[in-house]
Amino acid sequence: MKPGDVMQQYVWVDGKRVPFKARVVKPKDPKDYDPPQAEQELPESAAKGKQEPPKATESK
Known part of the structure; x- marks a missing residue:
C-alpha cells in the first residue's frame, strides 16, 4: 500500500x-x-546492513 491509496473496506x-x-x-x-x-x-554504508553482500563477492 502507498500513501494516498484508497482501500475498499x-x-x-x-x-x-x-x-x-x-x-x-x-x-x-x-x-x-x-x-x-x-x-x-x-547511503551505501546503511544499505549494506539491510541487503545481501555485494554481487562482487558472489562472482568469486
Missing part, C-alpha cells in the same frame, strides 16, 4: 455491511514508513 452499520473507503495515510515519522524506492536513497 466494509463496516457493519445497524447489522448491514456497508462499503467504507479508508485512506491510507503516511505516518508522520519517516522511519515508520519504508517505501521500496527509499533503499536507493540510503
Whole structure:
C-alpha cells in the first residue's frame, strides 16, 4: 500500500455491511514508513546492513 491509496473496506452499520473507503495515510515519522524506492536513497554504508553482500563477492 502507498500513501494516498484508497482501500475498499466494509463496516457493519445497524447489522448491514456497508462499503467504507479508508485512506491510507503516511505516518508522520519517516522511519515508520519504508517505501521500496527509499533503499536507493540510503547511503551505501546503511544499505549494506539491510541487503545481501555485494554481487562482487558472489562472482568469486
